[in-house]
Amino acid sequence: MRPLKAGDPPFVGGYRLLGRLGSGGMGVVYLARSTGGALAALKVIRAEYAADHGFRARFRREAEAAEGLTGRWLVPVVAADPGAGEPWLATAFVPGPSLAEAVTLHGPLPVRTVRALGARLAEALTEVHAAGLVHRDVKPGNVLLALDGPRLIDFGIARTGGDTALTASDVVIGSPGYLSPEQARAGAGPVGPPSDVFSLGCVLAYAATGRRPFGTGTPAAVVFRTVHEEPDLEAVPQALVPLLTDCLAKDPAARPTAREVCEALAGESGQDGDWLPPALPRLIAERSAAVLALPDPEPDPATLLLPPERPALSRRRLLTLGSAAGVVVTGGGLAAWAAGRTGNSGGGTAGRPLPRYAVGLHADLSGTGRAVGRAQERGARLAVAEFNSRADRAFDLTLTVRDDGGQAKRAEAVAEKFVADRTVYAVIGPTGDASSTKAVVARYERALLPLVTVSSGTDAFTALLDRVFFQLRPEEGNLSTALIYYLTDNAKSRRTAVIDDRAAGRLGWEIVKDLTDWPPSEGTTTSHEVPAASADFGPAATAVLAAEAQAVVYAGDSPHRGALCARALEQAGFKGTRMATEPVLQSGFLTEAGAAAEGWVFGTSYVDPARLPAAARFVASYRKRFGVRAVEPFAVEAYDALLFVAQGLRALGAAGVERGAMVQRLRASTYKGLAKTVRFDAATGQFHWADGLFLHRVENGGPRFLGRYDKVGRT
Structure with a gap:
């Protein structure tokens, strides 16, 4: 809420104005309190629009329809x-x-919440349609989230079936991205209740994924896709896809009615007070508390002399109000104003909105690496929520997420979108493999947009040439250092064997070279090859035993071939230490190797925050918000990366935030995260990789975090 301006009236129609909620070209929306003490959102239309007969008639219709x-x-x-x-x-x-603000701040909603949201909005539309009205502007900005359920607002462009619009002909009325094909084709014919069902399908797809089903871009591009292309429902949970597909049919006659949508979703829609994910009730409570602190209304001096003038519509529902912050709409339903955070909500100067900076997440959310991408999205969203809860912050953060599907071509398109979005000051990712990273670094470099990766271990870039690339982890070739340390300090292996999997390419070659050049315990290292075309690791296992090796290192990057190696060693009767690096430690290795995986030790670039006392709060929040038992790899690393970026933004201050300055600031920064300390070598600008090497051991069928590679067994 912003303070009233000098020209704002103190009272309107018996309501005491408390502050401004928003303003647009057509009017202002105030927070107001009645003489009875109830709060209201009060929309006042500017005099120049009120002089237009058609506009006034439309405003009257909005009031009458909603009343x-x-x-x-x-x-x-x-x-x-x-x-x-x-x-x-x-x-x-x-x-x-x-709904728009909730998804922006806290990410897509869980399926249970989306079902409850859809059932209740469909119930609302059922009543709208039964009254002979079509809402015509169902969108996330017109859906408010309360503790007991959603509320559909703004009937500024609602009208009865068959009514002609009070606008010029061939004008599209509605919000691109959420309007129906029949709305998008101005003058194409009547717009009836099926149009609202189509818009509801768009809203639910957005709520479930954080993305519009017909994409973003210019209004013309979005409208074209709405009319001519199928919706993108790839990221929508499968349980919702059939219903949303029906709602988004191009033919209005093929769509279900609002009542049918309600019936399809009502069976699993949750109970009142328990339909929202945990972060949103807290947000509602904070805003409720802020409203309770507002001053009591003073009487309108005019009402002391004259009896109050009855409004054109009944106030019979006045005593049912009494509530807190939300989003209200200006401009007769054509534009929405989303309430921004103010200094009174926990940061900044009282009465002034905080600046808002966006950080991008360039992720694989639908390809083979979607588990890692989703973990990083979750970690980043928790970091945004944590930062925005700080009372001393000078700005708010938002997270913009884009999916490249783990494909290099799509990664290039995602990079172009982030570069073009001038509200984004840094990007975390790509979360996929090295091919996605190699496809986009040059584009981010040209735009001087910082690119911060926590899971891509490529050695294709250097900080001296690729200034924007911040790799907050060791290159994969450096992971062998953790193996050498462990074999020297813990296993004390004097005779080490390396199984050289020729299918691994460069990574395997680097592991063999490192173990040969720097043999653990200053002992000896022997190498035993497995041809790339062979799946038989038996001969190599037999050779390991013949060499009387005390430890074996699998020099490969395949979980499947690593499992073949583990089973061959077990069948040969090898009892010594067995090790490999991070690319092998996947669910496929654990499943295929079975009991043969027990005891294997892996060098990794990620931690298990559940084993870090300093991360206890993060772990508890993560489990509660996302309903998981274990925090996935790279989630806490992404959390640290986002707060590392936030530290850079804060250091620049409001006057100096721009992309090129962020590149310089981040490279000169040191940030102590939950997982590791982020710092860069003064001479080379590269990440101090020794801070990012860790060890895991397979115990009881799963990896157990041992700690930083040079600290294991020393504490």
């Missing part, structure tokens, strides 16, 4: 005066953010 609806999931109009010099309308003030 006649009484459904639980609709926001009631409690008072209005369309005939005033500056027409105004007051609605209930709903406790909670808009």
Whole structure:
């Protein structure tokens, strides 16, 4: 909420104005309190628009349409005066953010919440349609989230079936990305209830994925895809896909009714008070507390002399209000204003909104590396929430997520979008393999947009030539250092054997070379080859025993071939230490190797935060928010990376935040994260890789974190 301006009236229609919630070209929305103490969002139309007969008629229709609806999931109009010099309308003030704000701040909603959201919005639309109305602007900004359920707001462009629009002909009315194909084709024919069902399908797809089903871009491009292309439902949970596919049919007659959507979702829609993920009730509570601190209304001096003038519409619902912050709409339903955070919400100067900076996440969320991408998205979202909860922050953060599917071509397209988005000051990722990283670094470099990766271990770039590339982990070739340390300090192997898997390429060659050049315990190392075309590791295992090796290192990068190696060693009866590096430590290795995987030790670039006392709060929040028992690899590393970027933004200050300055600031920074300390060599600019080497050992069928490679067994 912003303070009232000098020209704002203290009272409108018996309501005391407390502050500004938003403003647009057509009017201003105020937070107001009635003489009875109830809060309301009060929309006042500017005089120049009120002078237009058509506009005033449309505003009157909005008030009359909304006032006649009484459904639980609709926001009631409690008072209005369309005939005033500056027409105004007051609605209930709903406790909670808009769906758009909730997804921006906290990410996609869980399936349970999406089902509840869809069932209740469909119920609201059922009443709208039963009254002979079509809402025509169902979108995330027009859905408010309260503790007991969502509320559908803004009937500024609603009208009865068959009504003609109070606008010029061939004008598209609605919000691109959420309007139906029949809305998008101006003048194509009547727009009826099926149009709202289509928009509801778009809203639910957005709620479940954080992405619009017809993409982003210019309004013309989005409208074209809406009319001519199929929706992108790839990231939508499978349980929701059939229903959303039906809702998004191009033919209005092929779509279900709002009542049918409600019935399809109502069976698993959750209970009142337990339908939201944990972070959102907390946000609602914070905003409720802020509203409770507002001053009591003072009486309007005019009402002390004259009886109050009855508004054009009933106030019979006034005592049912009393609520907290939300999002309200200006401009007769054509534009939405999302309430920004203010200094009073925990940071900045009282009454002034905090600046907001975006950090991008360039992730594989739908390809073979989607598990790592999803873990990093979760970690980054927790970091955003943690940063935005700090009372002393000078700005707010948002996270913009884009999926490249683990494909180099798509990665290039994602990079182009981030480069073009001038609100993004750094990008975390790519989360996929080295091919995605190699495809995009040059594009980020040209734009001087910092690219911070925590899981891609490529050695193709240097900080001296690729200034924007911040690799917060060792290169994969450096992982052998952790093996040598362990074999020297813990296993004390004097005779070490390396199984050289020729299918591994460069990584295998580097492991063999390192173990040969620097044999553990200053002993000896023997190498035993397995041809790339062979799946038989038996001869190599037999050779290991013949060499009387005390330890074996698998020099490869394949979980499948690593499992073949583990089984061959077990069948040969080898009892010594067995080791490999991070690329092998995947679920495939554990499943295929079975009991033969027990005891294997791996050099990795990630930690298990559950084994770090300093990360206890992160782990608890992660488990609660995402409903998992274990924190996945690279989640806490992404959390650290985002807060590392936030530290750079803070160091620059509001006046100096720009991409090129961020590159320089980050390279000169040191950040002590939960997983590791982030710092860069003063001479080369490279990440201090020794801070990012760790060890895991397979115990009881899963990896157990041992600690930093040079600390294991020393504490």
